[in-house]
Structures are given as structure tokens and as C-alpha cells.
Amino acid sequence: MQIMVCLKKILDPEVPPRDFRLKKGEMAPATEGIPLVMSSFDQNALEVGLQLREKLAGATVTAVTVGPEDSEDVLRKALAVKADRAVRVPLEQDSKLAGGIVAGLLAGAAKQLGADLVICGRQAGDWDGSQVGLILTEALGWPLVNLVMGIEPGSSGLVLRRELDEGYEVIEGNSPLVAVVTNHETNVLRIAKVKDTMAAMRKKIELFDVVDSAAVELQGGRIELVSLEIPVKEANCEMITGENGGEKADNLVKRLLELKVL
Amino acid sequence: MDFELDKELLFLKEMVRDLVQEKVVPRAAEIDRTDEFPWDIKEDLAEHEILAMPFPEEYGGTGGKVLPMVIVVEEIAKVSCSVSMIPGAQCLGSAAIVLAGTKEQKQRFLPSLASGEKLCAYALTEPNAGSDVGGIQSFAVREGNDYVLNGTKRFISFGNIADILTVFAKVIDQNTGEKKLSCFVVEKGEGLVVRNLEHKMGVKGTPTAELFFDNMRVPAEDLLGAEGDGFKIAMQVLDKTRAEVAAQALGLAQGALDVAVQYARDRVQFGNPIGKFQAIQFKLADMEMKTQASRYLTYVAADKYDRKAHDRGKYTAMAKAFTSDTAMEVTTEAIQVLGGYGYSEEYPVERMFRDAKIQQIYEGTNEIQRIVIARSLLGRGF
Numbered sequence: 001m002q003i004m005v006c007l008k009k010i011l012d013p014e015v016p017p018r019d020f021r022l023k024k025g026e027m028a029p030a031t032e033g034i035p036l037v038m039s040s041f042d043q044n045a046l047e048v049g050l051q052l053r054e055k056l057a058g059a060t061v062t063a064v065t066v067g068p069e070d071s072e073d074v075l076r077k078a079l080a081v082k083a084d085r086a087v088r089v090p091l092e093q094d095s096k097l098a099g100g101i102v103a104g105l106l107a108g109a110a111k112q113l114g115a116d117l118v119i120c121g122r123q124a125g126d127w128d129g130s131q132v133g134l135i136l137t138e139a140l141g142w143p144l145v146n147l148v149m150g151i152e153p154g155s156s157g158l159v160l161r162r163e164l165d166e167g168y169e170v171i172e173g174n175s176p177l178v179a180v181v182t183n184h185e186t187n188v189l190r191i192a193k194v195k196d197t198m199a200a201m202r203k204k205i206e207l208f209d210v211v212d213s214a215a216v217e218l219q220g221g222r223i224e225l226v227s228l229e230i231p232v233k234e235a236n237c238e239m240i241t242g243e244n245g246g247e248k249a250d251n252l253v254k255r256l257l258e259l260k261v262l
Numbered sequence: 263m264d265f266e267l268d269k270e271l272l273f274l275k276e277m278v279r280d281l282v283q284e285k286v287v288p289r290a291a292e293i294d295r296t297d298e299f300p301w302d303i304k305e306d307l308a309e310h311e312i313l314a315m316p317f318p319e320e321y322g323g324t325g326g327k328v329l330p331m332v333i334v335v336e337e338i339a340k341v342s343c344s345v346s347m348i349p350g351a352q353c354l355g356s357a358a359i360v361l362a363g364t365k366e367q368k369q370r371f372l373p374s375l376a377s378g379e380k381l382c383a384y385a386l387t388e389p390n391a392g393s394d395v396g397g398i399q400s401f402a403v404r405e406g407n408d409y410v411l412n413g414t415k416r417f418i419s420f421g422n423i424a425d426i427l428t429v430f431a432k433v434i435d436q437n438t439g440e441k442k443l444s445c446f447v448v449e450k451g452e453g454l455v456v457r458n459l460e461h462k463m464g465v466k467g468t469p470t471a472e473l474f475f476d477n478m479r480v481p482a483e484d485l486l487g488a489e490g491d492g493f494k495i496a497m498q499v500l501d502k503t504r505a506e507v508a509a510q511a512l513g514l515a516q517g518a519l520d521v522a523v524q525y526a527r528d529r530v531q532f533g534n535p536i537g538k539f540q541a542i543q544f545k546l547a548d549m550e551m552k553t554q555a556s557r558y559l560t561y562v563a564a565d566k567y568d569r570k571a572h573d574r575g576k577y578t579a580m581a582k583a584f585t586s587d588t589a590m591e592v593t594t595e596a597i598q599v600l601g602g603y604g605y606s607e608e609y610p611v612e613r614m615f616r617d618a619k620i621q622q623i624y625e626g627t628n629e630i631q632r633i634v635i636a637r638s639l640l641g642r643g644f
Binding site: 080191193 | 269270273274276277280281284309310311312314315324325330334527
């Protein structure tokens with residue numbers, strides 16, 4: 001089974017809010033001094049793919065990303081945890097609002113690869129678009145299982161496990177299909193070993209040219225970014241007075257009603 | 263001229279950072295508080311091949327280069343100097359075998375050390391012989407196919423938990439009475455009594471032991487090099503591992519600086535974050551200058567060692583002395599920046615301060631390093 005895992009490189013979401021800035025005159029975050037990392041849900045997706053491969057003789061995991069050359073870092077990280085292959089689909093433009101384009105390119109890559117199963121993270125940790133997995137499914141015309149936490153081989157196909165508020169849902173499915181993965185304690189991405197880490201830098205990254213794929217017809221550009229700003233937090237303190245606790249509580253409720261908080 | 267680490271090493275650094283964040287950060291303060299060796303973290307380091315780093319690939323290692331080891335030790339020591347000593351001690355304890363062992367000796371001892379199945383320790387220091395290696399009193403006498411070893415070793419890091427020891431003792435020629443300092447690989451067994459030394463000031467959770475050899479029989483085939491090679495081997499080992507002590511000190515300095523910077527941005531006094539005050543800015547600037555200078559010196563020393571540069575011994579000595587002095591200064595100033603909080607266990611800088619002091623002492627005091635450096639300038643007659 002050819003398992004394809006889609007990965008995106010993003011600004012480290014753990015960066016302290018005070019270090020997060022926007023580029024002057026541009027509607028984009030400043031990247032200087034901020035580490036770039038593999039999107040966290042994509043890490044979960046990769047781990048799900050690796051765990052499935054370990055249980056399926058002959059299965060391979062191919063990590064795929066769409067972006068410029070510097071996005072290959074996430075592929076190196078995937079190779080360090082022993083993904084079998086790494087593929088980059090070149091895209092120079094800023095893809096923040098181009099979920100459709102990215103999804104189309106990934107669909108093209110899946111076809112070129114002959115993938116049986118495509119695994120994506122549930123949303124990118126930067127723009128939280130949550131679109132690529134779904135549009136990619138549409139482009140491929142495959143079934144989708146959303147919010148998956150783990151996949152295992154079943155007697156006649158794949159067994160996908162979803163976590164719901166009230167318990168777990170188990171879905172049996174046959175490839176080809178797309179699984180969109182959410183985070184769970186069982187799918188935290190493993191940490192690489194020293195030799196694999198060093199070897200990953202010497203491994204080949206394949207370039208797929210899928211620009212002409214029909215799937216790209218699902219263009220982005222349907223969304224326009226009008227403004228981008230960091231919310232200004234204001235903290236004002238108002239003391240609620242009263243003779244006793246009950247009166248203070250009454251005054252607090254009145255004030256909250258005035259402010260339309262309640 | 264390029265002073266940046268190559269991508270492979272940067273990638274390794276990132277990988278270790280991930281490991282440290284997941285495994286070491288949650289345990290660092292606890293290891294210091296309980297003073298217990300973190301066996302679980304030792305297993306993590308083995309599993310991720312950190313303990314394999316001091317060894318050549320043919321013996322199950324990852325290559326044995328010093329610069330990658332320095333990068334890894336620095337990254338761990340930013341969070342826990344005690345944990346960084348686990349690969350550090352594995353390297354120190356085994357270096358004599360790597361540098362002076364025969365192929366057979368390496369084949370026998372190194373694979374189980376590279377896998378982390380066994381730990382090792384370097385047994386040089388004695389109650390009356392620390393800086394003065396020539397003053398070693400432990401002795402060995404050849405009897406048939408064995409040497410019979412007697413003597414006491416003190417302040418042996420990991421001496422009680424190590425399975426394999428590299429022990430320095432003087433072989434006494436029974437005919438001439440001549441004493442030749444030599445090095446043995448010793449597997450723990452009959453004739454060895456181990457006593458734990460407790461209550462150190464810092465590097466808690468890294469056991470230190472006293473070893474008593476009482477007519478311990480060591481097979482003659484476990485002599486490293488020839489009789490009389492001991493001093494040369496001891497110095498060759500320290501030439502190498504001093505770079506890793508520098509890396510520990512570097513990690514400590516960087517870790518303390520990071521905490522101080524964060525605190526200076528957050529702590530408000532007189533209506534402003536204290537980082538707005540020049541008194542604090544100048545401290546942070548000095549800390550950064552010295553830490554960065556230490557980093558470049560340490561990396562250069564490690565790189566020179568890996569390239570077998572003729573002046574590598576001088577450079578590892580300079581890196582060890584300069585960086586450990588820096589760590590002491592930077593951790594002291596970090597406490598000052600944090601004020602009362604820095605002096606409390608609520609923040610890690612007081613632990614880093616205690617851990618920094620030993621860096622100026624072990625694997626050759628900084629005074630001995632300065633002698634090494636001065637002799638490289640003046641010649642051996644001085």
C-alpha cells in the first residue's frame with residue numbers, strides 16, 4: 001500500500017505572542033527570528049501513517065509537501081523518522097489562501113505517486129484553514145474519513161478510529177481513501193534517532209511537476225484577505241463596591257448587564 | 263570562512279531539542295531535588311542513539327566525532343547539566359578504549375556501550391592524585407596471565423553504576439621495581455568495593471563513587487596499549503573530552519541567559535519591565551558576548567579535534583577553561599537579574615549556578631588547563 005502523508009511547514013505556533021509580528025506594509029507575518037516547523041496536525045498524520053506501515057507488510061510512506069525549496073525541511077524531518085520517500089511539489093506563491101491550489105497539487109501528486117491512502121492533518125497550525133484535506137478528497141473523488149486518530153489494517157481493508165465526545169467510532173473502509181487526522185495521545189510524532197537524522201540530510205527529495213494536473217482546476221482565489229492585524233488587548237480594572245458580599249454581587253451583575261456581558 | 267554549523271548539525275540540534283523538550287524538561291528540577299540517577303532518561307538517550315555517539319560505526323556507534331557530540335551535549339545542558347553528563351560520562355569512560363584499544367578490545371567492549379546496555383566510567387582521580395596524575399598510587403603487579411590491582415579511586419563520576427571502568431594504575435616491575443603508569447579496562451567483579459559519595463553541591467542525580475581495588479585480578483589482555491602508556495592515554499582522553507565539558511558549560515550559560523532574558527522582559531519594576539533598565543541590559547549584553555565567544559571557541563576546538571589539528575589539545579583546553587569560567591559568570595549574573603527569585607528553587611538558575619562550579623574543576627581544573635595553554639606557548643620546559 002502506498003501511503004501518502006501531506007505535510008506543511010509553518011511558523012512555530014508556540015512562539016510567544018509578543019514575538020509575533022506582521023511584516024511592515026504587508027498582510028503577512030514576519031518570519032525573522034521565528035522557527036519554522038512541521039504543522040502539528042501534520043505531525044499526527046505522519047505518525048498515523050508510520051504506525052500503519054509498521055502493521056502492513058510492504059507498505060510505504062511517502063511524505064509530500066507543496067511549496068518553495070525551503071519547505072523541504074519538513075520532508076527531511078519525515079525522512080528522519082523513516083518515511084520511505086519524500087516529494088516536493090514546487091509552488092513559489094504564498095499559499096496561505098490558496099487551499100484549493102495546494103489541494104489540487106496534492107491530488108496530482110497522489111495520482112502520480114499511485115497512492116492508495118492519503119493522510120492529512122485536520123488543519124494547518126498557522127491559518128487554521130481546514131480546507132486542503134476536504135478539497136483534495138473532492139479532487140480525487142475518493143471517500144473521506146474525517147477527524148481520525150488512528151488507522152489499522154482490518155480483515156478486508158482499513159479500520160479507522162475516530163474519537164467522539166461520547167466515545168469512539170470505528171469505521172471500516174477500503175482504499176483508495178483520504179483520512180484527515182486529529183491529534184490524540186496515540187499519534188504524537190516519534191522523535192528521530194541520531195543516525196536517521198544525519199542520514200535524512202543526504203537522502204533524495206523528489207520533485208513532482210503536477211502544475212498541469214486537472215485537479216488544479218479547483219483554484220483558490222475565492223477568498224480575499226481584506227486586512228490582517230494583531231488584536232490590541234486592553235486591560236481595565238473596575239472595582240465593584242458594596243456593603244457586603246450580596247450587595248457586591250448585585251452590583252457586579254448590574255454592571256455586567258450594563259456592559260452587555262450578560 | 264564560514265562560522266555557521268552545517269545543515270546536518272543544525273538538524274541534529276533540532277532533533278535533540280525535541281527529545282529534550284519531551285523527556286528532559288519535565289524532569290530536570292526533579293532530578294536535582296531527588297538526586298537520583300534518571301534511569302528512564304538514560305534509556306531514552308540509548309534508544310535515540312545519543313549514547314552511541316562517542317563510538318565508531320563499526321562498533322555500533324554513530325561515528326565518534328566530537329563536534330556533533332558537542333552540539334548534543336550543549337542542547338541537553340541548556341535544560342539539565344546532570345542529564346548531559348550521561349553521554350558525557352559514557353564518552354569519557356570509553357575514550358581510552360576508543361583511542362588506545364586493539365581491534366579485539368574494541369569489539370569486546372564498545373558495542374554494549376554504544377547500545378547503552380552498559381555504562382562506563384573513567385577512574386583516574388585518587389585521594390592524593392587529582393591534577394597531579396603522576397602521583398597516582400594505585401598499582402598493579404603481573405601474576406601469570408593477570409594483573410593484580412590494588413588502590414583507591416575517588417570522585418569517579420558514575421563509578422557505582424558503570425559496568426566497565428577504565429582504570430589508571432602503576433604497573434610495578436617485580437625485578438627492577440620500576441613503576442609504569444598504565445591503563446586497564448576493568449569489568450566490575452570480585453576484588454572491587456564501591457562506595458557512593460553523596461551530598462555534592464551540584465550535578466545532582468549523577469552518582470559519584472569511591473572505588474577500592476583489593477587484589478582485583480584483571481586479565482592481562484585488558485591492558486590498554488603497553489605498560490607505561492597510561493599518562494599518554496590519560497592526556498589523550500582529556501584532550502578529547504574537554505571539548506564536551508566545554509559544551510556542558512556552554513549549555514549551562516545559554517540556559518541561564520535564556521531564563522534571564524525572559525525574566526527581564528516579564529518582570530515589571532518602577533512601572534517598566536526591568537529589561538528597559540540599562541543596569542540589566544548591560545548585564546545581559548555581557549552574558550551574551552561571553553556565551554557567544556564561548557560557543558565559537560568550543561565549536562572550533564571540537565572541529566580541530568575532529569580534523570586532528572596539531573593544536574587541538576590547546577584549543578580544547580582553552581574552550582574548557584574559558585567556557586566554564588563563562589558559565590560561572592553567566593549563571594551568577596542570571597541569579598542577580600532574577601534577584602530573590604533567582605536565589606529560589608522556583609527558577610532553574612540557582613541549579614545552573616551550582617552545576618556550573620564543577621565545570622571549572624573536573625576533567626582537569628582550569629588552572630591545569632592554563633598550564634596546558636601556557637606550555638603550548640612557551641614550550642615544554644616551562
